[in-house]
Amino acid sequence: MLAVFFIFGLIARAWLMWRRSLYRKSVSFITYAIDIPPEEIKTPKAMENLISQLYAIKSKFNTFEKWWKGQYTLQTSLEIIAQDGYVQFCAYVPHKYEYLFKKAVYAQFSDAHISEIEDYAKAILTDDLISSNPAGRYELWGTEFMLTAASYYPIRTYSLFSDASGDEFADPLASLLEMMSHLHRGERFWYQVTITPTRKAWQKAGMQAIRDTVEGVTRKKLWVPEFLIPFFRIFADVMRLFIYSISPPGESAKPKKGAEKILTMVPPEHEIIIKAMREKLSRLGFSAHVRALYIAETGVFDKRQVAGDFQGIMRQFANPQMNSLASDMKVEVDFPQFLFPKTRAKWRKRWLLERAQFRYSGIGADKPRLWQRIKADQIKNILSVEELSGLWHFPIPEIADKLGLLRRVSSRKVHPKQLLPEGERGDSPGLDADVTFFAQTNYRALNRRFGIRQEDRRRHMYVIGKTGMGKTTLLENMIYQDIMRGEGVAVIDPHGDLAESVIDLIPQNRINDVVYFNPADQEYPIAFNIIGVENEAHRYLISSALVGIFKKIWADSWGPRLEYLLRNSLLTLLETRDNTILGVPRLFVDASYRKRLVKSVKDPVVRTFWESEYAKYNQTFQVEAVSPIQNKIGQFTTIPMIRNMIGQVQSKVNFREILDERKILIVNLAKGLIGEDVSALLGATIISKLQIAAMMRADRPESERQDFYMYIDEFQNFSTDSFAVILSEARKYRLNLVMAHQYIEQLDEMVAAAVFGNVGTSVVFGVGAEDARVLEAQYEPEFIAQDLVNLGKHEVVLRLMIDGATSRPFSAATLPPLGAREVSSRDKIIRASRERYSTPREVIEEKLQRWLALPSHEEKKLLNVNRT
Template sequence: MQISISLQIILSILVLIILVKLILSWIKKNERNKKIEWMESQKYTILHILVPRDNEKSPTAAEQMFASLHGIFHPDAKWQEQISFEIISRDKYIHFYAHVPTHFKDFLEGQIYAQYPTVEISEVEDYTDDDFSYLKAVGCELILNKNDAYPIKTFQSFEVDPLSAITSVLTKVNDDEQIWIQIIVKPVSDSWQERGIKFVESIRGGHSSEKKNILLSIIKSFINFVFELISVAGSSSAEAKPVEKVSEVKLSGPQEAALKSVEEKIVKLGFSTKMRVALLSPDEYAGKAKTAIVAGVFKQFNTNNLNGFEPTKIVSGREFIKSYQKREFYDDGYVLNIEELASLFHLPTVAVETPSIVWAGSKKGEPPADLPIEGSADPDELTIFAKSDFRHLVHRFGIKIRDRRLHMYAVGKTGTGKSTMLENMIIDDIVKGKGVAVVDPHGDLINHVLNFIPNSRVNDVVYFNPADRDWPVGFNVLENVDPDLKNIVASGVVGIFKKIFGESWGPRLEYILRNTILALLDNPDSTMLGIMKILTDKDYRKKIIEHVKDPVIRDFFLNEYEKYDPKFRTEAIAPIQNKVGQFLSSSTIRNIVGQPKSSIDIEKIMNEGKILLLDLSIGRIGEDNSALLGAMMITKIQLAAMRRTNIPEEERRDFFLYVDEFQNFATESFAVILSEARKYRLGLIMTNQFIAQMDEVVAKAIFGNVGSIVSFRVGATDASFLTKEFEPVFEPNDLVNLDNYHVYIKMAINGVTRPAFSAITLSPSKGETTNIEKIINVSRERYAKPRSFVEEKIQAWSDEQYRLAKNDFADKDEKIRKILYDERKGSKVINGYNEIKDQAGKKWYIAQEAGAKKSEENQPVESPVKNKAKVEEVIEDKKESRTSDEARDQENIKPDNSNNNHHQNHNQRVKETFTRNKKTPDTRELKSILAPILERKFQSRKQKDTNQGLINVDDLKKFTNPPSNINNSVINNDNDIKTLKADEVIKFK
């Protein structure tokens, strides 16, 4: 009877247990659905995490990050938010992501930045939303093979970063395959540590550590309890058994070590965890094989006497991928502490040499607190050109006008975005009505700018395009120069040619060229064409010197240059003739710089805030021509700025000069512009590709005077140099790895240079106009002249200079040279006179030699008497009223010291012969006087010179200025070396 009752009780209890189980299952399912509904109602954000290649943060940093993330735990919340950390390989590149509730995004970013300050975090689209319907999906989960109280092997026990093995296996995919690894975590309460303590106690008490079915354990315990009750009821007389004391079981060494590891695990914060591995591949079979390999790499965390991972069954189909996409985590998972999680997920360091990791290109720097962002200042006072990119501080910003007066310099490789930044700033200035000048050696920048000039500013544009050959614009750098600024102009022009001459430059050349330019500056209507003429044309030179006021310049030409040995003079001016001649030989350039009156007034352009566009395309006018015109224009702008001293500073209108690839135009005098331009309200914005393009003097001026420096991506050499400007925030590797349009800026703000920070320059402007053709036509009408008209004027100027020089300076020496021109060749005997023609084709008559035959056939074209009078007039002594300078000039070159007395005697004889009774010199008498000189020179030359067949006749010139062409001995001008063949000397005798 008692047994029957007992069975009934047992059956009733079993039924009750089953009912309880069913109820609990329904409740659990209901809770699960609610949890799913709650989780799906949350908004999530995907963060892409990039770390610099030089990251040295160990997994300890990740451990600290997870410890901080435990702060999202809500003890009173029904459900806990979860964060998924993911490593994927796609297109053979490895990426690191975090999937986080949107309301926790800033918190997660902050914790990551706290441990990894140099990382880049950006919000991106979920990569699992991409179309991969053409691929087969397979995957599995990773679970622990023992009770989660046991720890896995952590990074503390690895000699090599365990992440290296994970990333290495992720590279073993084809181009059309993807591998996804997902680690979902959510913080748990400290109750798991209490369970861990009980677990340790149970092991020490001799209980198995194997996992048990909780429900079966409860049923078994309950049945044992019932049987004990029956047993007690059936034997009332039985005595109660004493309670046995449970003694601790003696454990082996490995068991003790395992329990010690458990105790070490539970002292740290824990997260409930779920891990998945998914693989997408066109081949399902190959995908399963590779999934097993990826899952197998996590066995590196396994330890025999502790814990480890094992994969669940690899499944295929969309259901598994759907769980991955939703980041499903509805059960309790298993608990890993923060050290274990840091071992599984941390950002790669320099020790991880996997080649396919997507690293951050460069560091990001925090902008200054007083950065002038858009909306913080008057729009007319702020030029917007970039946006900050430090973490979540993304703001469009610009530079104030007062700081632009301190100048801006940008450097970076070609194609990195320098011209785009200039374009945006130029367009902003133009739209706001500011005055600008743009010097463009390529033409592309100006072509873009022309597309954005509004209708209201079409008439303000001065378009200077030397390649527009049919419509040359007049530009004379020597025109109307303030006497106080002449030396600055000379230095500027000399600096321009010095830059181009390169290795052929020397102090003597600079000395001659500087004096030449200063001489031309004292003469009205002088142009660059005068440089060649004054050096090679004695007549023109004398005309120019007449107007020179500077006694030093006069003395140079009269007493030094004129007395140069012809060979020495030729060598001295050859580089000038080469470069200047090449410059002026181009009709395109000559038609621009050869106009005495400039058609563009730089000073007016600056003071009225107009737009000067200098299209100096190297491809269309040549590199040297582009450099010369650009440097001359910059010099003229400098002069115009310096003339603003007459305008009160508060009334000076800001004008901004943009120079792209400015190294093409930068001379040593550029340093003066940088140091002085600010006070004249001239702001420079310059760019170039690398620092070595600049002269050392210019480079020092740039980095010593420029208020704002912008660096795009540069080479290693420049990076090392620029680091001095951007440290301690940025290092050389950062400057080398900048992306296009990304920059580091050290900017002046309110007159004070702030520490460097990172930014992204703005995209090209939008909103093009259709005014280009109209702008070009208006500019032509106002500032250019037809080509034929300009060339006619230049030719007329050249002819006029020759005529004036011939009339003004046909002195004794010059006329003797003309009279004796090719005396014998082609001469005619008319009425007792030899008729010859000078270089200009004019006829002259010299008394015939005694015994010479007279021609009765030829009749004189001009009156012999009249021309004879001319000859007699020529040979008169110069009157004493001539200036001492002219007298010194008349002597020309001093005789050789070794034969000084001999030369003086012959010189006196020649002079006496020419002046005695105003008698016309006959040829025989002239030859008899000159023969000893020629003979002596010939013998001396024959002994000393290896070139024995030639004789220098400069000594002959200094007495008589003999013909410049005798017996086919070609002489181009007075500056060439004059030689006669030896046999011709004998004939002449």
Template sequence: MEVFTRWLGDSPFDVVLNGLVIAIVCYFAYRIVLEPVFAVVSRAWNAWKLRGNGAQSLEIIPPAQIGKSPAATQQLFTVIQRLLAGHGVMSLELVASRNAGIRYVVRARSADLAPLQRHLASYLPELRFRLHDRAEPLPETTENGAYTLLHELKFGRHYAYPLQAHDDLTESDPAAFIAGSMAKLKPSETVVMQLVVSPFHSYWANRLANKLHRKGYAVVEGRFKHFLLQHWWVWIVAGLIGYYSKNVRMTASWAIILLAINYVIMFVRPSEEPELTEAQQELYRSMLDKLNRPLFRADIRVFMRADDTDRLRDLQAGLNSSLAPLNVPGFQQLTIPRFNPIGNRLSRFKFQRRLPSLFAFRPSILDTSELASIYHFPHGLIETEGMVRSHSRTLPAPLSLKNDPELDVVIGMNKHHGTDTPIGLTEAERERHMFVVGGTGSGKTTMLKYQLVQDIRNGKGLAVIDPHGDLAEELLEYIPEARKKDLIYLNPDDLEHPLGVNLLELPAGLTGNDLLREKDRVTESVISIMRKVFSEDDSGGHRIEYVLRNATQTALTLEKPTLFTIFQLLNDGKFAKDAVKNLEDENLKLFWKDELGKAGSMQKVKMTAGITAKIGRFLFSASARAMLEQEKSMIDFDEVLDGKILICNFSKGKLGEDTSMLFGVTVLAKLQLAALKRAERKQKDRKRFYIYVDEFQNFATLSFTQMLSEARKYRVFLTMAEQSTQQQDDQKLVDIILANVGTVVTFRTGSPKDEEYLLPLFLPYIQQGEISNLPAYNFYCRIAGLTPEEPMSGETIQLDS
């Protein structure tokens, strides 16, 4: 009790007065000492979390053209400020080097990066992201043989004075100047601008904002001096009391009483408002606007590395001048503090570890508008040399794929703004066929290979026609032991073990109408094949087809005919004469005796030269003769469609382009004939069979393409890949394909005409030029097997070796 009375006094007046003194001292101790200490401890703790294992780096790749307004960017930073509530810390960086270009990198806690990525995707859906599990390494601040410079930028005056506003980026864009100063670096040079930001909440900032709102003006700098001068008579009277009483508590008590009286007088007596100029009013309004926005405490650091000091000074001058549009002459500017060896060493430590400053005499406090002016993607078309940008956007996977459908085959992976979704087709969607377009090296063969291996492992029947040979050879390594009995490897270049395929072979045991129907099918197949291999300069195509039809029908009346039997009929008069003797069809007899037989030598040559020239050239191909001259086919294509694996290695490099084309068209024709014969079976007895054709333009015939609309009922489903839609000799084939396929996949193509065909399938989700600018192994995909869905982007999946 004695201690209590010693401090507060004996009388009630002393107790109240001294209690009031202690309360005021405690209040100011909290506001001036404890609150800043707590803020320092909080910043230190969050800085420690940022440098720990729980932090990651997110590289943000902007599109080539951006039209976002400053207001939208301010809203983004408002959301980020709320995201970092609780004094979270984030490092916003612009990193430039000759090799890696100019890149936007954000370093934050893993828990903050996931929602940040979603917010950025909502702000600009065209953004691409690269997430690094480990921190994006910053350059060393000290290196042998290199000169480095690091400085922190500070506000020249109190943070309430705002930087220059940039509400119209079409006229002036600070980000373009900043990025431009980092362009054209030499191989060993590096420039980094780092902003370590955290939410800023301050009692004093709120108090200043209230004063500005209430009075329209406020004393921002020299407030303590202003406080002393405003109450000058209080300090004189209190000083006299203290001088004569020699009692500290009495002096303090009277000072408080007099201050209270002075405040009452000031409150009762209307004060004279100072006359403010229009410029001052505008300044105070801008200060109030800044303090009313969400605020960030920011450490702005700039690092440069070069081979000599002159170049270092050039880089420094360029970057400093690029920040000039942010300054407000006479009021606020970003300044470089004087060099301090100890402080510079500490700054390098904080820069490397992306740490905020724990103590700052004059902190840089940015509102969302100021932060958006300094750190945003350049407005409009990005023309800054070396800036990493995306020329094609990613698209999300449709809901049907996200809801765990029963996929029959996976074709790639949708990676959109941090979410990975497998892209695949159900059995029903595969029934509508698949069309893949992509230039050399774009990734289409990688996609086909991944699909094929899945089908092989899942026990499905399939055929692969590969005009390059690499895919066919690689697939052999993925055949499981249990399926090797189903494998048929057709490699015409293997002359020691040739597999015969006779296009004119007729099934045994057919009679009557069944035999006639089979002859018609074979004849149509031969004509389709020959039409594909006819030269573009052949004239009288319809006449040639007429001759070929009659020659093929005649060959089918002979014993064990082959493709070369047709050549013999047209090139060997004696052989033809003997064949005609046994003909029973009067129409065929008339053709050989009256039409071809009565034609003159020159006319006969015109009628048959196109056919004999094409077939005759294959007589001089060892692989063609070994495969096509055999009377008995060693491959039963009916059996193939019942679940076998047929891998065709028709390498153009080994066989020649024409021979490779002939083999591919022949196999497709045989598969087509086998499919058509499935009409004799019940639907439930027709096993699913998948045909994969790479470089489909080399083998596509009109009759086979037209079968796309009918193949579904025969349960034969196609995946066709080609480099460009313009490679088709007949553009009608492309129209037929696009009209009948349910799944269209496009990789990067080099032909502008491809976008004319394909872009309408993906509008309005992508724009002109995005297909031709896709990165390698990236694609756009539209699946419309049962119901139309929005297109998506994807990446191919590499097989495990």
């Protein structure tokens, strides 16, 4: 009869393991990387609270669920991994409990960052080990740690690593993290604390041990050979099967009466031990496996140092006369073997790698071999949440700061406190008629795409960040959406890359809307008369803007006389017809040319200057006064490709038409091709002409003015003193600016004040320390200067204009490129723009040769004087 009962138990055990293996295959796990919070001051007490919340994973199963479905309480693994010196906190969590885990982490560490990653343990296959395959690349050392005494005796907890005042905390993980950070390329170290909520039987056993101690009872332990333990467990499983069938799940034994009274009768010699036991028994317990694996390429494998260091680290947790963690001889790779030592060592390495990959917990069907499951399914390694928090916790700031390659949250992630504009389509990739998308929230991986509404864009947008942080991608995405919606757009780029990218984004139906302004196009110079005016009333605005531009370009050599002469010459050319800026030098040196133009001047002040003032200058004074103008204007007029462009009398680019008809103006001012001064002159002039064209819209009601979006990359190159007027006035005329640059010091004080005072939306990428200190005042208390400095690529903090009000600062990540680039219409666009707005080089040079005939006798004399 006993044999039948035993066979039945063995079959039941095999059945349970088979059902659990099927259940395990149906369950998915997620590996999370946890970037520890910046400047976190919390002690491991916060981690104790976190782990306590994971006890909710513990599940109760009825007989059907356990024996037919094979369900069991799933494990969680708290881990620290190191590879090539980089150190990362991780967690291995059942998919069904991912929200529970995230909630537990964020409840204690609100600034931590959790991201899903590929399971690092699966990257190493058993065939990659030399012990399994002679052609393998890796060697392995590893072990697992078990309690040396009964589970109800505590190891040393984190509270015992603090001084009496609690102010100083000697972090027990400091040595482990230090060791991990010093690993070389090709070396890996895995530290896993696999935990599973366990039944309270261990606590009952601990209370019984305390009662026995108090009462002086010594219980004899029945010695059982180890090979018989699995069979006794089979018998216990069968008995539990019958018990579950007659009693409801979850029913537990009632505590004995008078237990508390007995526990107060503690002998003095056992007081400390019993107090520590009671402290552990009062906390939640987890079945735990502490595992360490060192894997390295054969050329750098050095287990002696790593193994010795880790064994010493674990000895820190020894609690004298109570409990400690010691390497499990059944698992340790280097434990001496007397029979077939090499073969068994190879097998142990393979087995230990599998245990690490499956996060073996000693419960359920974590291993592929049935007999291994039966042998190892002995739940006796139980640690309290206080003990576990000492074994796995975030380092204190003093330690973290010393670990340069520890993965930390470099910059705080802050959630928006207002409802963001998400458009009608929400997270779909389509366009929205009113919202221009440019980023998505990155707080706790809640990636909600958002943008800015059309009305809010009229208050302008300011973007700052170091080079390579993602500003260009943000601009491209906004430009692409504007173009696809049929909006009017101007792109002014001093480098040329953005302009070239935008050309590739133009769809077929908007090819004829493009005005491609490329001064480097020598064969087909665009017709752009800098001093051309569409309305004579605006000639003073043009002259003032040009003087401001020249003043910015030549600030070091600028003076009042130079400004006075230049202003009068520009007003003269603007008041007469068919002139270009090439006439400025000639106006001062060609008397007949000057006389002819002055006759047409109606402004009495300008006319008096030429007839009553300049005419009385002697030749030496004229040379001194005129030479700076000749020198500066000559920088533009002596370059053939620039002269051919600005020397055309009739401009073919009508800026009012560009605004009203929603055209696409792409201005390629690559400094490397045309020079820095020329790029600044043309860019600032185009911006001024767009501003003047926008102001001309005063002749129609505001409701009829079309929105036009002007994107200016590296806008400090084109910002003059009048830029403040553009920022304050352009909104009324629906000229909406998006300005980007790298650092605040590039801006004049007046321009910087205008930007920060008038811009509704500001977006900050990673900036330098000086800029961070300036910007901190606008982004605190949500962000400090260090957060702005540490922003990663494509990460931003911003203040967004929402329904006319600027939001509180929050963090986000910019969107990846939105525009499709499979088919480009670049050649068609350039050809169409040339046909409409350019003139062949031969035609222009022929006209200029006729205009620039041999210099007059007076000009020759002046040139000879200049040479001497």
